[in-house]
Amino acid sequence: MYLMVGPTGVGKTMLLKRLQAYIPGKEVTEADLPSTIPTVGTNLVNVTFSKKSEITVRELGGAMAPIWSSYYKGCKYLMFVVDLSNRMQLSAVCVQLVRALSSTDLQYSNVLLVMNKHDISNISKMEFMSLCMLNEIQQHACQKIDFVLISAKTGEGISDVVKWLQDAVLRDQKMESS
Numbered sequence: 694m695y696l697m698v699g700p701t702g703v704g705k706t707m708l709l710k711r712l713q714a715y716i717p718g719k720e721v722t723e724a725d726l727p728s729t730i731p732t733v734g735t736n737l738v739n740v741t742f743s744k745k746s747e748i749t750v751r752e753l754g755g756a757m758a759p760i761w762s763s764y765y766k767g768c769k770y771l772m773f774v775v776d777l778s779n780r781m782q783l784s785a786v787c788v789q790l791v792r793a794l795s796s797t798d799l800q801y802s803n804v805l806l807v808m809n810k811h812d813i814s815n816i817s818k819m820e821f822m823s824l825c826m827l828n829e830i831q832q833h834a835c836q837k838i839d840f841v842l843i844s845a846k847t848g849e850g851i852s853d854v855v856k857w858l859q860d861a862v863l864r865d866q867k868m869e870s871s
Contacts, residue, residue, distance in 0.1 A: 694767050695748050699774030700782055701755030704809040707845040709738045709752055715855055746862050758789060765798035770861050774807040777814035777821055787825040800835040805857050812844040
């Protein structure tokens with residue numbers, strides 16, 4: 694299962710809409726910006742890469758953070774989205790991330806930490822990683838953790854998320870054929 698979590702207002706729904714509309718090499722403009730409303734509960738979204746490759750991503754609303762862990766069982770791929778422009782939220786994000794990584798249900802999951810809204814943030818990737826001690830967490834976590842810097846609004850970095858998901862699909866296909 695592909696799961697996407699993160700606090701309220703970090704851009705999870707916008708990212709999913711961008712993934713659904715992704716076309717390699719196509720320039721994304723502000724006019725292409727999809728409208729979104731905050732997710733209440735869960736949202737299931739199909740993301741298609743080719744005729745033979747489609748995944749379903751379950752987005753959990755930020756208000757559901759206290760019960761995110763009930764969705765971790767069977768999760769092979771976790772996308773944890775954070776808002777780099779919201780300094781007030783960063784310490785809570787770090788706690789939520791560590792809590793997720795500590796879950797035994799996620800110990801064999803691949804994790805993508807999606808650092809969104811970097812285009813309007815005054816916090817760099819390195820500063821955020823330092824504030825949350827992500828290098829230390831990455832060294833001690835059971836999971837493989839990847840990091841990507843994006844702007845769901847402008848579309849910057851979306852191709853990196855697509856590549857991570859496509860690599861995940863390929864890993865699954867190899868495991869199934871073995």
